[in-house]
Amino acid sequence: MINTPTLFIETKLETYAYRRFGGGAAPPLICLQHFTGTLDNWDPAVTDPLARDREVILFENAGVGRSTGEVPTTIRGMAAHLLAFAEALGLTRVDLLGFSLGGMVAQEAALIRPSLVRRMLLVGTAPEGGEDIMHLEKPELRRILEDPNLTGLEILVKLFFAPSESSQAAGQAFANRLAARTDDREPLSGPKVAQAQMAAFRAWEQVEGERFGALGRITQPCLVVNGFLDSMIPVRNSYMLAEHLPNAMLLAYPDAGHGSLFQFHESFVRQATVFLG
Amino acid sequence: MINTPTLFIETKLETYAYRRFGGGAAPPLICLQHFTGTLDNWDPAVTDPLARDREVILFENAGVGRSTGEVPTTIRGMAAHLLAFAEALGLTRVDLLGFSLGGMVAQEAALIRPSLVRRMLLVGTAPEGGEDIMHLEKPELRRILEDPNLTGLEILVKLFFAPSESSQAAGQAFANRLAARTDDREPLSGPKVAQAQMAAFRAWEQVEGERFGALGRITQPCLVVNGFLDSMIPVRNSYMLAEHLPNAMLLAYPDAGHGSLFQFHESFVRQATVFLG
Numbered sequence: 255m256i257n258t259p260t261l262f263i264e265t266k267l268e269t270y271a272y273r274r275f276g277g278g279a280a281p282p283l284i285c286l287q288h289f290t291g292t293l294d295n296w297d298p299a300v301t302d303p304l305a306r307d308r309e310v311i312l313f314e315n316a317g318v319g320r321s322t323g324e325v326p327t328t329i330r331g332m333a334a335h336l337l338a339f340a341e342a343l344g345l346t347r348v349d350l351l352g353f354s355l356g357g358m359v360a361q362e363a364a365l366i367r368p369s370l371v372r373r374m375l376l377v378g379t380a381p382e383g384g385e386d387i388m389h390l391e392k393p394e395l396r397r398i399l400e401d402p403n404l405t406g407l408e409i410l411v412k413l414f415f416a417p418s419e420s421s422q423a424a425g426q427a428f429a430n431r432l433a434a435r436t437d438d439r440e441p442l443s444g445p446k447v448a449q450a451q452m453a454a455f456r457a458w459e460q461v462e463g464e465r466f467g468a469l470g471r472i473t474q475p476c477l478v479v480n481g482f483l484d485s486m487i488p489v490r491n492s493y494m495l496a497e498h499l500p501n502a503m504l505l506a507y508p509d510a511g512h513g514s515l516f517q518f519h520e521s522f523v524r525q526a527t528v529f530l531g
Numbered sequence: 532m533i534n535t536p537t538l539f540i541e542t543k544l545e546t547y548a549y550r551r552f553g554g555g556a557a558p559p560l561i562c563l564q565h566f567t568g569t570l571d572n573w574d575p576a577v578t579d580p581l582a583r584d585r586e587v588i589l590f591e592n593a594g595v596g597r598s599t600g601e602v603p604t605t606i607r608g609m610a611a612h613l614l615a616f617a618e619a620l621g622l623t624r625v626d627l628l629g630f631s632l633g634g635m636v637a638q639e640a641a642l643i644r645p646s647l648v649r650r651m652l653l654v655g656t657a658p659e660g661g662e663d664i665m666h667l668e669k670p671e672l673r674r675i676l677e678d679p680n681l682t683g684l685e686i687l688v689k690l691f692f693a694p695s696e697s698s699q700a701a702g703q704a705f706a707n708r709l710a711a712r713t714d715d716r717e718p719l720s721g722p723k724v725a726q727a728q729m730a731a732f733r734a735w736e737q738v739e740g741e742r743f744g745a746l747g748r749i750t751q752p753c754l755v756v757n758g759f760l761d762s763m764i765p766v767r768n769s770y771m772l773a774e775h776l777p778n779a780m781l782l783a784y785p786d787a788g789h790g791s792l793f794q795f796h797e798s799f800v801r802q803a804t805v806f807l808g
Contacts, residue, residue: 505780
């Protein structure tokens with residue numbers, strides 16, 4: 255919820271910022287955020303309706319926002335923080351919503367501690383050994399990132415949504431929803447966060463051993479979601495992910511980029527609710 | 532419905548066998564069948580629940596079952612029969628459920644007469660210029676087709692469902708549902724039907740002009756569906772189709788082959804109902 259206060263929990267590793275709201279019989283849903291995103295980057299149009307049947311917990315990984323520590327340079331390191339966080343909260347069975355970078359952390363957490371994870375929503379993300387993951391040096395992304403006329407959320411709208419008028423309008427609505435939270439906000443991520451997370455992306459692209467072999471050990475039901483026009487983590491990564499996970503359904507949206515879940519929030523919430531239900 | 536009588540309508544082209552049932556405010560849904568399939572190959576677990584909100588019309592193309600005439604050797608020819616059928620029934624606005632071969636006919640009909648088609652469900656199918664479409668000479672398919680121990684529906688279960696125990700069990704349940712219709716059945720398709728339809732598949736694989744260029748003119752909302760383990764029309768055809776249609780959502784099921792809609796009939800009906808609603 256837009257007014258949910260930020261909480262902090264001290265663990266054996268770090269002190270993490272988080273927010274929790276909603277409730278219900280279903281296992282809690284922990285939400286894992288994208289590159290440089292903070293707790294403030296979760297769209298209430300997605301997280302609020304999901305909180306009707308379950309507790310939703312937004313997690314700030316180490317070194318991001320007001321969570322202490324350093325941003326790990328590997329996905330595995332980030333997953334260790336998630337596990338320490340869940341343990342400190344006494345959670346033994348959760349669902350995960352991992353978006354982009356967060357989807358990689360979710361996969362890794364499921365591999366390290368399979369018993370913790372019941373189901374996963376993996377949105378705009380890639381398997382280890384995926385392709386063309388977050389190459390911000392690509393001309394189509396650089397053009398946006400280096401545009402002197404764009405600031406803050408405007409950049410996010412260009413990066414996360416397709417160029418069409420309809421998608422950009424959905425992006426603007428998304429930006430407005432994010433901006434509605436005015437108090438108790440997290441500090442923006444700086445270059446230090448970006449550099450460490452980018453190192454984790456580069457390592458994640460490497461193929462070690464049998465390509466996609468680890469995915470066969472993730473037996474949890476997964477819903478893999480993306481937009482066909484994702485320029486940050488192209489949709490073929492979602493194909494590879496869903497094809498190699500033993501129990502994944504794939505859902506891809508037209509006229510949508512990296513932020514398909516925010517653009518089609520009503521459809522996404524309906525799909526996620528059925529999938530988690 | 533399993534007891535719905537077969538009807539016949541004389542048109543300017545041929546006399547077509549068909550069945551219609553259900554009703555409601557939504558446009559009728561015309562169902563277009565797969566290679567060698569007849570009206571008897573529609574799974575009531577899919578078509579009956581879809582008939583709760585709309586009329587469902589199962590269409591037998593020319594030269595198949597008790598429809599008169601010759602099976603066309605092109606998809607375009609088959610689409611012409613569909614259009615003659617719709618016109619004879621006085622239908623001016625319909626939704627289409629095209630499965631496999633039927634999905635190609637649906638695409639072609641939408642290109643020829645865009646005003647007729649409101650929305651399309653394109654299941655286990657391929658765009659014109661697709662790849663590895665219905666190559667029954669492939670070892671994994673030949674092994675099934677030439678197995679002397681398999682007959683009729685047993686072959687269909689092997690062809691349409693994944694090798695896993697769970698998928699084969701779903702296939703057996705599907706076969707039992709089809710077998711429940713005992714009266715007023717269509718004659719089985721013989722080699723003549725198969726040869727003509729196979730010629731249409733071979734022509735459909737050819738790329739003429741800009742590959743997938745025609746798909747840009749199909750602006751209707753489409754739901755593209757397949758199983759990741761489809762060996763008859765591999766899932767990458769669904770990727771190509773959904774990526775190049777301007778307004779298509781993609782849904783792919785795990786542990787499922789060509790007949791994903793019959794295996795996951797509850798999910799498919801739910802998805803189709805929301806999509807058509």
